[in-house]
Amino acid sequence: MSTLQSDWLVHERELLDRGEIVVGIDEVGRGALAGPMVLGAVVLTGAAAPPESLNDSKLLSALQRQALVGPLEAWAADWSLGSVSAGEIDAWGLRLALAVAATRALDALRVRPSVALIDGSFNLLRAPQNIRFGIRRAPALSYRTMSATTIVKGDQRCASIAAASVLAKVHRDRVMVELDRDFNDYGWSSNKGYGAKVHMEAIRRLGQTVHHRHSWQLPERMAQ
Numbered sequence: 001m002s003t004l005q006s007d008w009l010v011h012e013r014e015l016l017d018r019g020e021i022v023v024g025i026d027e028v029g030r031g032a033l034a035g036p037m038v039l040g041a042v043v044l045t046g047a048a049a050p051p052e053s054l055n056d057s058k059l060l061s062a063l064q065r066q067a068l069v070g071p072l073e074a075w076a077a078d079w080s081l082g083s084v085s086a087g088e089i090d091a092w093g094l095r096l097a098l099a100v101a102a103t104r105a106l107d108a109l110r111v112r113p114s115v116a117l118i119d120g121s122f123n124l125l126r127a128p129q130n131i132r133f134g135i136r137r138a139p140a141l142s143y144r145t146m147s148a149t150t151i152v153k154g155d156q157r158c159a160s161i162a163a164a165s166v167l168a169k170v171h172r173d174r175v176m177v178e179l180d181r182d183f184n185d186y187g188w189s190s191n192k193g194y195g196a197k198v199h200m201e202a203i204r205r206l207g208q209t210v211h212h213r214h215s216w217q218l219p220e221r222m223a224q
Contacts, residue, residue: 008054008159011151013047015115021045021077023113024160025102025124028057028168030094033203034186034212035179035193036083037094038172039101039124040164043078043111050075050159057155057165065170072163079163080108081171090215092138099127099141106143115147119154119161183209 012022022044029037051071053064060068073079082105084097092100102124106113118124126144154161173192180189185206187198193211203218212218 008050009047011117011158012044012160016047020115021113022115024117024164026119026155026161026165028172032193033195035176036085038168039082039105040168041080041105042076042160042163043113044160045077054162056162057169065166068166069170078109078111080105086211086213089213096127096138098124100138103141117158117161118148118150121150121152123148
């Protein structure tokens, strides 16, 4: 059990006792300069104890996260991932792209949740309706009215959210390692698309790739 939270299921148990089906939601890659943003969704229908080594994904090593995948898949009633590309983030902006990734993750579930526990301070299932970026139309946000509770630092306080963060992180890291094979000057296998020195220097030297978020204020623009 994590040392951060003596009762990982305090939030889920209250809802499960009322007969709710709970989904924990968290995202990874929000602050990256390149690569997709991935949102994890983990469904619980009962309060079985989570894997003992579960923790906030940021506090685990890559090997520890990978070792948790099988136990988390066995523990959860269902789980899924939803992604948005760098191009979609450019087209819609970060806030709407988050809601689209959340929608895609929930669409992929076989077990339908009735209530969501969401990491952070705002509801990822919703976005302002007047956001319009580019010419690409965003899909409908089908779960914007789902009952949801936001939990600041939820990945350190809530088992389903922590599990979602681990599964999303493992998947996104794998994607960035694969992308690094074609764009190895940017160091994505190690920095995973974040603003590490080798990545920033490669952007200045070589420019952006199709996997960069072109709408962001990247170093080459700062230098102009």
